[in-house]
Amino acid sequence: MVEVLSTDAIWWSLFTMFTAAGLILAGTVTLIFLYLIYRYRVKGSEDKDELEPGRIYVETPAKGSSRLLLVFTGIIVLSLIVATFDETIYLERTPSEEAFVIWVTGFQFGWQFDYNVDGETITTIGAVVVPSDTVIEFKVTSRDVFHTFGFAEFKVKIDALPGIVNSMWIKTPEEPGEVYKAYCYELCGIGHSLMVADMIVVDKNEFFQAYEAGPQEFRNFINQVISEYRASLQGAP
Amino acid sequence: MAGAEFFGRLTRWILRWLTTTNHKDIGILYMVTSVYFFFIAGVLALLFRTQLAMPASEFLTGKAYYEAVTVHGLIMLLWFASPFAAGLANYFVPLQIGARDLAFPRLNALSYWLYLASGILVILGFLAEAGAIDVGWTMYAPLTSKDFTPSPGVDLAVLGVALLSLSVTISTINFLVTIATMRAPGLSWFKLPMFTWSIIFTMILMLYAFPPLMVGAAILWIDRNIGTEFFSSPAGGALLWDHLFWFFGHPEVYILLFPALGAIADIVSTFARRPLYAKRYILTAFFLATILSFLVWMHHMFVTGTNLYTRLFYSFTTILISIPFEMATVSLILTLYKGKIRFTIPMLFALAAIFHFILGGSTGVYLGSIALDKGFRGTYWVVAHFHYILVGTMLFGFFAALYYWFPKITGKMYNKKLALLHFILATIGVNLTFFPQFIIFDMPRRYFTYDVPEWLTFNQLSTLGSYIFGLSMIVALITIVHGLLRGSPAPENPWRAWTLEWLTKSPPPPENFEGVPVVTNDGRVVFVSEEVAEKSSRSELVSGKLAGVQPLTGASHAAPSHSHAHSHPVSIDPFILGVGSLLALFGLVVNKFILAAGIAVLAWGLYRWLRDELNDRFHAEIPKYLETWPFPRSKLRNGMWVFIASEVMVFGSILSAYFFIRFNPVGKVLEEPWPPGYMIHDVGIGIINTMIMFTSTLSFAMAYLGVRKGDNILAQLGMIGTIFLGSLFLIVKYFEWKELFAAGYGLDWGLATQTYFLATGVHGLHVALGLLLTTYTLFKLYAGRLGPQRSEEVLMVAIYWGIVEIVWTFIFPLFYLV
Amino acid sequence: MADAKTYIAVWAVLVGSALAEAWVVLSGIAVNTLAFVTSVALFQSALIALFFQHLREESFAIKGMGIGGAALVVVLIVAAVTSVISCTPYFPQ
Numbered sequence A: 001m002v003e004v005l006s007t008d009a010i011w012w013s014l015f016t017m018f019t020a021a022g023l024i025l026a027g028t029v030t031l032i033f034l035y036l037i038y039r040y041r042v043k044g045s046e047d048k049d050e051l052e053p054g055r056i057y058v059e060t061p062a063k064g065s066s067r068l069l070l071v072f073t074g075i076i077v078l079s080l081i082v083a084t085f086d087e088t089i090y091l092e093r094t095p096s097e098e099a100f101v102i103w104v105t106g107f108q109f110g111w112q113f114d115y116n117v118d119g120e121t122i123t124t125i126g127a128v129v130v131p132s133d134t135v136i137e138f139k140v141t142s143r144d145v146f147h148t149f150g151f152a153e154f155k156v157k158i159d160a161l162p163g164i165v166n167s168m169w170i171k172t173p174e175e176p177g178e179v180y181k182a183y184c185y186e187l188c189g190i191g192h193s194l195m196v197a198d199m200i201v202v203d204k205n206e207f208f209q210a211y212e213a214g215p216q217e218f219r220n221f222i223n224q225v226i227s228e229y230r231a232s233l234q235g236a237p
Numbered sequence B: 001m002a003g004a005e006f007f008g009r010l011t012r013w014i015l016r017w018l019t020t021t022n023h024k025d026i027g028i029l030y031m032v033t034s035v036y037f038f039f040i041a042g043v044l045a046l047l048f049r050t051q052l053a054m055p056a057s058e059f060l061t062g063k064a065y066y067e068a069v070t071v072h073g074l075i076m077l078l079w080f081a082s083p084f085a086a087g088l089a090n091y092f093v094p095l096q097i098g099a100r101d102l103a104f105p106r107l108n109a110l111s112y113w114l115y116l117a118s119g120i121l122v123i124l125g126f127l128a129e130a131g132a133i134d135v136g137w138t139m140y141a142p143l144t145s146k147d148f149t150p151s152p153g154v155d156l157a158v159l160g161v162a163l164l165s166l167s168v169t170i171s172t173i174n175f176l177v178t179i180a181t182m183r184a185p186g187l188s189w190f191k192l193p194m195f196t197w198s199i200i201f202t203m204i205l206m207l208y209a210f211p212p213l214m215v216g217a218a219i220l221w222i223d224r225n226i227g228t229e230f231f232s233s234p235a236g237g238a239l240l241w242d243h244l245f246w247f248f249g250h251p252e253v254y255i256l257l258f259p260a261l262g263a264i265a266d267i268v269s270t271f272a273r274r275p276l277y278a279k280r281y282i283l284t285a286f287f288l289a290t291i292l293s294f295l296v297w298m299h300h301m302f303v304t305g306t307n308l309y310t311r312l313f314y315s316f317t318t319i320l321i322s323i324p325f326e327m328a329t330v331s332l333i334l335t336l337y338k339g340k341i342r343f344t345i346p347m348l349f350a351l352a353a354i355f356h357f358i359l360g361g362s363t364g365v366y367l368g369s370i371a372l373d374k375g376f377r378g379t380y381w382v383v384a385h386f387h388y389i390l391v392g393t394m395l396f397g398f399f400a401a402l403y404y405w406f407p408k409i410t411g412k413m414y415n416k417k418l419a420l421l422h423f424i425l426a427t428i429g430v431n432l433t434f435f436p437q438f439i440i441f442d443m444p445r446r447y448f449t450y451d452v453p454e455w456l457t458f459n460q461l462s463t464l465g466s467y468i469f470g471l472s473m474i475v476a477l478i479t480i481v482h483g484l485l486r487g488s489p490a491p492e493n494p495w496r497a498w499t500l501e502w503l504t505k506s507p508p509p510p511e512n513f514e515g516v517p518v519v520t521n522d523g524r525v526v527f528v529s530e531e532v533a534e535k536s537s538r539s540e541l542v543s544g545k546l547a548g549v550q551p552l553t554g555a556s557h558a559a560p561s562h563s564h565a566h567s568h569p570v571s572i573d574p575f576i577l578g579v580g581s582l583l584a585l586f587g588l589v590v591n592k593f594i595l596a597a598g599i600a601v602l603a604w605g606l607y608r609w610l611r612d613e614l615n616d617r618f619h620a621e622i623p624k625y626l627e628t629w630p631f632p633r634s635k636l637r638n639g640m641w642v643f644i645a646s647e648v649m650v651f652g653s654i655l656s657a658y659f660f661i662r663f664n665p666v667g668k669v670l671e672e673p674w675p676p677g678y679m680i681h682d683v684g685i686g687i688i689n690t691m692i693m694f695t696s697t698l699s700f701a702m703a704y705l706g707v708r709k710g711d712n713i714l715a716q717l718g719m720i721g722t723i724f725l726g727s728l729f730l731i732v733k734y735f736e737w738k739e740l741f742a743a744g745y746g747l748d749w750g751l752a753t754q755t756y757f758l759a760t761g762v763h764g765l766h767v768a769l770g771l772l773l774t775t776y777t778l779f780k781l782y783a784g785r786l787g788p789q790r791s792e793e794v795l796m797v798a799i800y801w802g803i804v805e806i807v808w809t810f811i812f813p814l815f816y817l818v
Numbered sequence C: 001m002a003d004a005k006t007y008i009a010v011w012a013v014l015v016g017s018a019l020a021e022a023w024v025v026l027s028g029i030a031v032n033t034l035a036f037v038t039s040v041a042l043f044q045s046a047l048i049a050l051f052f053q054h055l056r057e058e059s060f061a062i063k064g065m066g067i068g069g070a071a072l073v074v075v076l077i078v079a080a081v082t083s084v085i086s087c088t089p090y091f092p093q
Helices: A007-039 A064-092 A204-212 A215-235 B002-019 B023-052 B062-097 B105-127 B152-181 B194-225 B237-271 B279-295 B297-301 B308-320 B322-334 B345-368 B370-376 B380-410 B416-439 B453-486 B530-535 B538-543 B573-590 B592-614 B635-663 B665-670 B683-709 B712-742 B751-782 B790-817 C004-026 C033-052 C060-084
Strands: A100-107 A110-117 A120-125 A127-131 A135-142 A147-151 A156-160 A164-171 A179-184 A197-202 B516-519 B525-528
Touching (some): A007 A164, A007 B322, A007 B345, A064 B308, A110 A127, A110 A197, A127 A204, A147 A164, A197 A204, A197 A215, B062 B152, B062 B237, B062 B380, B105 B573, B237 B279, B237 B345, B237 B635, B297 B308, B297 C060, B345 B416, B380 B453, B635 B751, B635 C060, B683 B790
Antiparallel strands (some): A110 A120, A179 A197
């Protein structure tokens, strides 16, 4: 089986690449800019120039070297984007056949998560429990208006549109215990800011053990994890 | 008695501004109004920045927060930025091209009053019980549908947007025709200053980008009020709105940016004492950006989950568009090379704008990658990026332009120390507000409350920055008022600049120039009297060797002036039409009696308008010595063609909605599949109407032939035939609609019939308008009131009938046959 | 400069093509009706623009303005249709 890269790792590598290229290009341009401003500033009362008002001055003709500069920067920028095509396609398609599927339905104002266990649907609202070290595929849709489902840490998001189901995947971390926030990223009404859900990562083995034990077991397991997490929040100062 | 005298003077002063058609007055009106809207939207921004400075703050409710955010966005983009640029363009484009006014001064005044009316409509939402529009300036469907947001604030804003689009379309016609046909002799396209060039590109963008917005707003309104479901049903819905909105929305960014960049280019070149470096590259870059800007809008839809390859194409074009802007920026910077840079206030703002543009531009490149956009979409990175462009670059460009042209507009110099204080505070404020937002790029946009401690400090910095920026605006206001009241008198050309607007008095006289400016072959600007210009050939003029020529040295020139014949006619009609549309649209949302009053005022204004037009009060030929290549000299014909281009986009948007809905797989699941047209509609009647349509156009062609040949009988018969056939078309249509409703194929049948009613309804309105135009032309012909350009006036109507017929050639097969 | 004969000839072609179009579609000869009627509409539009709107006599700049608009409409339609056509419909219970 091919190693699945995590979505945030891909994103950060691209981000670094863009930032490096941006710093070099924009940095060079800025340095030239600053130098020119410094070098050609008017000193003291030097106030003479050959340019007469009452005459139309159209342009200073371009020199060959500046043309090269334009072509060169153009090529860098273009190659940047073409370089991201592979990653884009990789991010768009769920990499593993055995991805664990969770259905997500946005509504005003919250997220509903549905697991399919042996043909039975187990629903949670506002929190979702996922196994560690697994590729999770979210099938995202909306019950009412335009929402966008996404995680800040995993650097992925997808629009939740009424009437359409979209898909998005993440790879959960190897170690269980983390809790991630899912946000809504498109203004969906006055409760938009409150559309936050928790994603609790639990141990892979425990999770699948409960999952394979049948709907009733799994429901209990999920509810227990969520209530434990909420209790821990209230316990904290 | 003193009181009465004061009252009289006040009345005259008010009347002057209500009735003016002079481009400089309209420009000032635009600028003052847009700055007023700027302060409203700015205060809203300070309100929500205050909210964000505290976590879980209860300074604003969620509803109030979203009203503030939404109206801030709408007003800043549509009612401040574009109109401020329009104000500068109004004032300086005619001056820069050496014209006396715009091609259609009265239409120009109409544009302004419609703009003001539309802005007031949006603001009026705050008075409504349910508050102003609160769905985001992007107005994403289906949140805007009546089920989710019943507030009349949305209706007011939507109608405001539609009215603004109308005003913008009128402006585009005016400016494009003016620049195309009214340039001073010898002022070739290439010699036009960059600011004027940027207005050309802006107007082209507006021409094609605003009609889809207008159609989107109109559909949204009928969705909310008549019961169609284009945006509320998932068969059209969110994605259809996305396409129509962003097809407008992305070019809009360049509509906002271009005028500022053009002004910056002129200013940098003036104060570096160097002609612009590689102007042809900058022009090429602007041209490419104009075309590409219509091919990038789907980068706002990268995470909609739509077809991957369509999105990859748009990812490619999005990155491509960064190249022209990079070309333009590099050219601007290289203009400094070997210059003699003077750090005046306009120059400081322009240089700072270029800095902000480099930062804002390169952070935008990230958003062109779909992979990176998955992380950035809907976060503060996007907010920071576009505010660096819009505030850091565009607004700074506007400040630069304001200080650059302040002496020309007011005839006074501003206080340098105050202006410097404005510059320092504004620069600190902008960077302190927006740079921290790059750092908290994980924070979702439009959250009025958050509980992540790491975001707090940066939000507080940002709020502090916004206060400093707010303070700088107060300083700016003081600077301007101080300059107006206490400023020392400004010379004609305080900056020793070399564009035409500096070769006249400060402020310019109503007719702009004394004499006709001519650009000679060797690049000098000379002024000749109008008689000389009329009598001489173009080559004589531009040779610069005519007798009686006044060479210009920048000092006062005493060319004998007889040009007061060009005194500007005043007209209250544009103001009446503006009041009428405000009342009518406000009444449409609120109250039937106000609506009726509005329609009455509109009718009265229209009647007055046509009466004046009939009496030729506003007729002005374009003098033959002006540059018009490659456009025909007739401004009527040019204007109509520009209008036709916008009509193509109006019907194209409706057509794209048709195709979208028909091919959307969601619709096939949701409701009855779209039946072939002949199942619902009577093909026979469709064919009859097609024949009527074709024949009416033929009839008008005959009328045109008659006018050209001087055959009045043929001309009148042709027009009567067109009126008869056009009316017949509408009558047939009426019975057709009635029958459809009776047979159960009304609006509630589904999107298939709704699309039909939309397309044929809009087409029917155009037929009705065509009938009015034709009747009016027939009346003019009958009464012998056709102007000297009689065949042009008739050809204009023929061109209009052509587009009505072209639209029908698509509607008939797409709805009746397929 | 068009004369009466040209106008009538163009009109005849328009009427004839509309009738033929309806006949072809209704008798089921056309394979892809949508493509067929769109091409006929484009042909008719071109005739109307060139002769009744006298676009023939205009400069390249005026022609470009109209054709530019038409091209943008095509771009809008193609993007709208290709983007949505692969969407998966789904309605939560």
